[in-house]
Amino acid sequence: xxxxxxxWVKHAVFYQIFPDRFAKSQTAxxxxxxxxxxxxxxxxxxxxxxxxxxxxGVTEKLDYIQDLGINAIYFTPIFQSASNHRYHTHDYYQVDxxxxxxxxxxxxxxxxxxxxxxxxxxxxxxxxxxGFFFFHDVLENGPHSPWVDWFKVYEWPVNAYNxxxxxxxxxxxxxxxxxxxxxxxxxxxxxxxxxxxxxxxxGVDGWRLDxxxxxxxxxxxxxxxxxxxxxxxxxxxxGEVWGDSRQWLDGxxxxxxxxxLFTGPTIAFxxxxxVDISQVQSRDYxxxxxxxxxxxxxxxxALLALYDWEIQLTQLNLLASHxxxxxxxxxxxxxxxxxxxxxxxxxxxxxxxxxxxxEVGLPGALDPDxxxxxxxxxxxxxxxxxxxxxxxALRHAHPALRTGNYKVLHAEGTVYVxxxxxxxxxxxxxxxxxxxxxxxxxxxSDLKPQSKLLYGSADIQWVEQHLELHLPGRSGCVLx
Numbered sequence: 001x002x003x004x005x006x007x008w009v010k011h012a013v014f015y016q017i018f019p020d021r022f023a024k025s026q027t028a029x030x031x032x033x034x035x036x037x038x039x040x041x042x043x044x045x046x047x048x049x050x051x052x053x054x055x056x057g058v059t060e061k062l063d064y065i066q067d068l069g070i071n072a073i074y075f076t077p078i079f080q081s082a083s084n085h086r087y088h089t090h091d092y093y094q095v096d097x098x099x100x101x102x103x104x105x106x107x108x109x110x111x112x113x114x115x116x117x118x119x120x121x122x123x124x125x126x127x128x129x130x131g132f133f134f135f136h137d138v139l140e141n142g143p144h145s146p147w148v149d150w151f152k153v154y155e156w157p158v159n160a161y162n163x164x165x166x167x168x169x170x171x172x173x174x175x176x177x178x179x180x181x182x183x184x185x186x187x188x189x190x191x192x193x194x195x196x197x198x199x200x201x202x203g204v205d206g207w208r209l210d211x212x213x214x215x216x217x218x219x220x221x222x223x224x225x226x227x228x229x230x231x232x233x234x235x236x237x238x239g240e241v242w243g244d245s246r247q248w249l250d251g252x253x254x255x256x257x258x259x260x261l262f263t264g265p266t267i268a269f270x271x272x273x274x275v276d277i278s279q280v281q282s283r284d285y286x287x288x289x290x291x292x293x294x295x296x297x298x299x300x301x302a303l304l305a306l307y308d309w310e311i312q313l314t315q316l317n318l319l320a321s322h323x324x325x326x327x328x329x330x331x332x333x334x335x336x337x338x339x340x341x342x343x344x345x346x347x348x349x350x351x352x353x354x355x356x357x358x359e360v361g362l363p364g365a366l367d368p369d370x371x372x373x374x375x376x377x378x379x380x381x382x383x384x385x386x387x388x389x390x391x392x393a394l395r396h397a398h399p400a401l402r403t404g405n406y407k408v409l410h411a412e413g414t415v416y417v418x419x420x421x422x423x424x425x426x427x428x429x430x431x432x433x434x435x436x437x438x439x440x441x442x443x444x445s446d447l448k449p450q451s452k453l454l455y456g457s458a459d460i461q462w463v464e465q466h467l468e469l470h471l472p473g474r475s476g477c478v479l480x
Contacts, residue, residue, distance in 0.1 A: 003251035005314040006206070006234045008118060011402050012072040013346075013392050014353035015065055018322050019075060019099055020050055020084045021373050022356050023057030029100070041373040050084050051373050055095070055104040059111050069392030072118040074208055074353060076322055078105065081129065085322065085371070087122075087210065088129035088177055092195045109203050118205035120236055125192045126214045127171070127178040130160050135179050150188050151179050172214065183217040193227045200228055206236030208258075208316075212248065213241055221253040238316045242285055249311045256315040259350060260285035261303050263318055269296040269416065270340040270433050271331040279325035279365055287330060293433070297411035304349070304406060313403055315350035319358065322371055326355065326364040333363070336474035339387045340431055343456070343476040346391035347401050347420060347429045359388040394455055394478060400425040410440060415471065417442070426451075427480035430458065432471040442467040447479060454478045 024041070038052035045051065055078070065073070077086035080094045095105040112119050128135055134147040142156050152170035159165040160176055172178040181188050196207060207228065212221060228235050239248055241257040248254045267275065267287035275288045291299070304312060319341050320326045331337035338361070345352045357364075357374050361381025364370035395401045404422035411417070414434030420427050428447055432438045443466050451467070453460060456477030459470040471477065 001251055003308045003310045005255040005310050006236050008205075008234060009072075009236050009255065009314040009351050011396075012118065012351045013070055013395065014072045014074050014120075014316065014351055015068070015070040016074045016318070016321060016353050016355045017058060017076070018053075018085070018356065018371050019055060019058065019078055020053045020086075021045070021371050022053050023061045023374060024052050025054050025056035025100075026060060027056065029056060042376070045084075045368040045371050045373070047368050048084065050098065052098070053373070054098065055100045055108045059104075059108045062111055062115060062117070066115050066117065068359065068389060069396055070354070071116060072120065072205070072351070073112065074120045074316075075122060077122040077124055077210075079124075082131050083129075087124050088131065089124050090129060090131040091133070093198065106202075113203065118236075119203075120206040120208055120238070121199060121204050122210060123196065123207040124210045125181070125195075126211050127180045130177055130179065132179070149185050150182055152182055172211070180214075183215050183220055189217070189220065189223070193223065196224060196228050197231050200231040200235050205232075205234075206238065209237065209239045209254070212239040212254070221248065225253055236314070238314075244306065246306060249307050251308070251311075256311060256350065258321065258353075259303075259315040259317045261306075262300075262315070262345075262348060262350075263287070263320075263324075265291055265296055265299040265303075266319065266341050266344050267327060267330060267337075269293070270344070270431070271327070271334065271337040272433060274331045274334045274337060276325075276330055276332050279330045282366070283324055285324070293411040293414055293416040296416055297408045300406075301408065312349045316353050317345055317348055317350045318353040318355065319345055320355045320370070321353075322355070322367060324370065325366045326358060326362060326370050328358075328361060329363045329365050329370075335361070335381070335384065338384055340433060340474070340476050342384075342387055342391060343429065343431060343478070346388075346395050347418075347427070347478065349403075349406055349420075352395070354388065358384075360385050390455055398425060398427055398480065400427050400480075409442065414438070415440060419447075425480070427454070427478055429476070429478050430469060430471055431476040432473060435473045437473050438471045440469050440471075442469060451479045454480045 039049040041051050078095050079089050080091040080096045081088045095102045134150050137147050138145040155168045159168055167176040170180040172180055237254045239254040239257045242260040245257040264285035264287045268291040272290035280287045327338050361384040362375055364372050400420045400422035404420040407419045409417045415432050415438045417430040447467055457475050458477040461468045
């Protein structure tokens with residue numbers, strides 16, 4: 001079977017937005033809250049507090065997003081919910097009124113599409129919430145509810161709130177706030193398929209699927225793909241799977257996954273022993289122990305051999321998300337770790353995804369701290385910002401960085417060098433993760449004599465048929 005994935009994703013640079021924390025509308029609008037009880041925007045976030053970001057605010061920030069070079073946005077959940085992260089869904093057909101409701105989302109979608117920016121939503125289809133109408137009916141009516149078979153209830157009465165009693169229904173990860181759907185029920189299955197179709201018809205460009213590995217009903221994700229692609233063949237379907245994802249990336253289910261198999265080794269290589277173990281030990285994407293260049297090359301080669309090339313080009317590559325600490329905090333504030341990882345991210349096959357605020361040096365430990373309010377301009381790290389801006393522009397300017405093949409040229413000690421080639425266009429990317437400068441020689445077969453420094457700091461000199469490259473410590477460059 002020939003695998004087909006959405007072409008636009010291969011040329012996308014994503015921006016992940018946590019809606020409550022990115023931007024608050026500066027325009028007077030009709031709101032439900034006239035005396036806002038928001039947490040202070042710049043205070044450290046709490047588990048349950050709201051900061052009042054909304055979708056009108058995102059629309060007002062589209063100039064900034066577009067100028068950065070972003071052409072796709074992935075939103076964490078936006079549907080009505082009683083949690084600031086909105087993974088506890090109350091109504092899959094209503095955008096949360098605190099975010100501006102369906103009207104604000106429609107305006108955002110139209111303005112994004114006018115600028116050729118795609119919009120992907122978070123689909124939380126494994127579980128709902130205690131406030132979800134169908135589950136609420138079960139709470140009110142017990143075994144008499146017509147919705148009993150939509151969930152996995154073991155005995156009565158249902159203990160939804162009283163922690164003194166064991167939960168007697170299945171909640172995701174044992175959390176009674178998140179009742180798990182019974183996906184073997186054909187009504188549940190149809191309900192979820194119709195939600196997926198509804199928002200694609202509304203105009204969204206794809207779904208990011210929350211914990212899709214939890215849904216084990218045979219044929220579920222195959223049907224999901226068929227139904228979504230029937231509405232829009234170019235819709236993007238990306239799963240949140242942290243490890244080897246071959247069983248979902250066979251061409252009949254997802255177009256890609258959140259590529260934590262890239263994240264972990266990249267952080268382990270560039271940050272090395274700077275990694276703050278307390279910020280990664282409860283996560284399984286392995287950003288430690290430190291890796292030397294040869295070990296990093298081995299992991300990257302293995303990753304690139306794991307999936308069909310068509311799938312590799314539509315993976316969602318990332319350095320951080322709402323589920324991890326931010327890299328700046330993982331690396332104990334070390335700025336070069338962020339810059340080198342960003343260089344590797346923006347030159348890797350697949351769609352890079354930047355977690356809002358990372359591009360201006362926003363720190364953040366494990367959640368809720370990694371979900372801070374977007375900082376004031378006076379608090380931006382402009383060196384990190386310029387690094388992102390330049391590398392995104394470079395990626396857009398060179399098709400080789402998007403769809404070109406990937407070849408490791410050198411991987412010794414702390415120095416890692418690879419080439420991206422498409423037709424006549426070859427770019428060479430070199431990273432020195434060590435603290436001392438490095439010298440190396442590249443053969444002409446890997447580079448063209450007219451190659452020059454496109455990004456970064458390095459001294460290059462052509463000597464006969466090869467290139468002498470001098471890389472300062474903790475630096476990287478792009479030649480082309």
